[in-house]
Amino acid sequence: MGDPLDERDQVTAALTVAAEEARAYLADIDSRAVLDPGAEEIIHGWSDPMPEEGDGTLAAVRDLATRGHQAATRSSGPRFFHFVMGGGTPAALAADWLTSAFDQVGYAWASSPMAGRLEQVAVDWLRQLFELPEEFGGVLVSGATMGNFVALAAARNWWAEQHDVDVEEAGLSALSAPPILAGGYIHPSAVQAIGMLGMGKGSIERFTRGAAGRLDADALGARMRELDGPAILVANAGEVNAGDFDPIERMADLAAEHGAWLHVDGAFGLFARLTPEASELAAGIDRADSVIADGHKWLNAPYDCGFAFVREPARLPRTFNVGAAYLPAPDDPRPNPGFLTPENSRRARAFAVWATLRAYGRTGYREMVERHLRVAGHLSERIDQAPQFERLADVKLNIVCFRARPEGVAEEELDALNGRLGEALLRDGRVFAGTTNYEGKVAFRPAIVNWRTQEEDVDLLVDVLVELLEAQLGR
């Protein structure tokens, strides 16, 4: 086989194979193990030499599909509670396929008017979904990490403007680094963004009370009074260990009083705004200067997808757009989403976002979030009823933080036991949940965001953990 042009008549056959294989992969995703026994051997053995002569379109697609069936981590299925990961809703998944078929470049109107316009529509639908003010504008990004980067770059631009410096032109050496203030819930990706933006990971001041890292708002307020000038506040709406929130309303008051920029990382917690059962946690987010969240978490858009909003959208092209003679003019009034992020060539992520919102609407998402809160409540009850387990935190939203604490095991042995139990769970493969360190204790922190997840899936988590714990204890 040679030049792909010789295989142009294989496009339909290749897509038919892909559709059949995808259908087969998804057919048992509700019941099959997250990771098949033996998957790792297949993965380790996946070391074919670089082909001099290709095998042709269909052979390549079939080989990927056949090995992929056994090797893939079924993280888009209902029992992957590791990290915080959704799956693609039916509409988002199908739209994502079309995204590849259409292969639109979401840079500018000039590269694809459809991609530019649908990103504008999808971002505004998201704004409305979360009831953010009309003046907010935003952009789709690869995830919350890039969302934090985009939003904090806008914050840096704002800080520099306070000092009459064009920071993108002159660099940070032209001004002093901004004070960056946060609680202990700040996510590592926000820390990473602050580092990448040259503002110094080490310069972040954290105000905490208690071992979990809760914000000490009084200490934060005292520091802001002392600074007596602008600063960047980083708030977390939904922290990864127990789903707790910083007191955003209080932080918004402080930001307003002292003229600070308030950034809210709501990677998954922004979805608390969709239901009256949890919206209190996310109150005040509409007062922020920038807000970000993930699309591949609770929105259940396929990887990768996230979004960033800023109160002054004009700041984004000022921050990122450089321009060139062959590119659209910086003042081109048409939707040019590539002006608003560090990425120029970009996948048209808007199609999946648009399709999933079109398919399920505000009501569908509210119902899904409320179901997930019930599933988290059910898991919490199961943990409370099981004498071998101890819940470590209130269930504020969709994460249940707990550890095994069987009778007869000394406190100083519990971390090692829970660590071994976590490894055994991942080796077992039927259901995935990761461990963390919560208030100095090794603990599980299953997060429920996948559209497929129901009570029976978290029941399986508890049952498998009980079984593996008995084995660990040699009972």
Ligand SMILES: Cc1ncc(COP(=O)(O)O)c(C=O)c1O
């Ligand atoms: C609060 C928070 N911020 C940021 C991130 C980073 O998200 P991503 O990995 O999608 O970039 C996460 C991921 O779990 C998160 O929980």
